[in-house]
Amino acid sequence: MIQDNITQVQDNIRRACERVGRDPGEVTLIAVSKTKPVEDIREAMQAGQHLFGENKVQEIVEKSPALPDAHWHMIGHLQRNKVKYIIRQVEMIHSVDSLRLAHQISSEAVKANVQMPILLEVNVAREESKFGYLLEEVEAQLIEIARLPGIQVRGFMTIAPFVDNPEENRWVFRKLHDFSVDMKAKNIDNVVIQELSMGMTNDYEVAVEEGATMVRVGTGIFGNRERRIF
Ligand SMILES: *Cc1c(COP(=O)(O)O)cnc(C)c1O
16 A cells, blocks of 8 residues: 555656656655554555655654664754754754754754754745744845754755645745745855755645655655644
C-alpha cells in the first residue's frame, strides 16, 4: 500500500513537472511520517524513499536510532530548548520562524560542529492559526539570520491554507516563488536561495507547477492519521 502510494505520488510529481516544463529531478519528495510507526517507514524505504519529515522532536529522537539509513528533516514548529536533541539527527530545519530560534540553532550547530541548512517559514496567507513570518518581515530577518555561524539559509517554506480545491492555493505558492526570486537576486552573503518547501497531500501538484523544490506528503503516502497535527 505504502509502496504503491509512493509510486503514485512520484508519478503525479513527474506529470506536474511535465505540464510546466520542469525537470522532475528538481523536486524532492519528503515523506511525512509523523504519528506513523517505524514499520511504516521501513516499508517506504523498501520503495526507495529515504527522506522523511517529522514535526515533533520526540518522534525524531524515538524513531531515528531504529532507522540508521533514513534521512530526516524537521518540518514542524520547534521550541528552542529542544534544538539540541535533533541537531545531529536532522539534515534540514524547514520551520525557522524567529530570530531567537535561529540563534539557538546556530549555537547548537557550532557546538556540534555541523552546518545546518535552514528554511524560513512564511505565513503567506496570513492565517492567525499558523506560525511563520509575514512576507514583509522576511527580508530583514533573513539579513540578520544570515550572519549567524553554523547555519545556512537555503530558502523558504510555507504551509498553505486547508482548502477544498487545491487551485485556491495557487496564488500562495506563486507568491512565495516570486518572493524567492526577488531574494535570490539580492545575493545576500551566506544565503543560497535554492529550496522552496511547499505543497502537501492536498495541493502538492499545484505547488510543483508553481516551483516547489520540496513537497511534504504525509497522508498521500502513509494514509490517514488519527489526529490532524501541525
Ligand atoms: C503534517 C504535515 C505535512 C503533511 O501533511 P499531509 O496533508 O498529510 O500531506 C506537511 N507539512 C507539515 C509542516 C506538516 O506538519
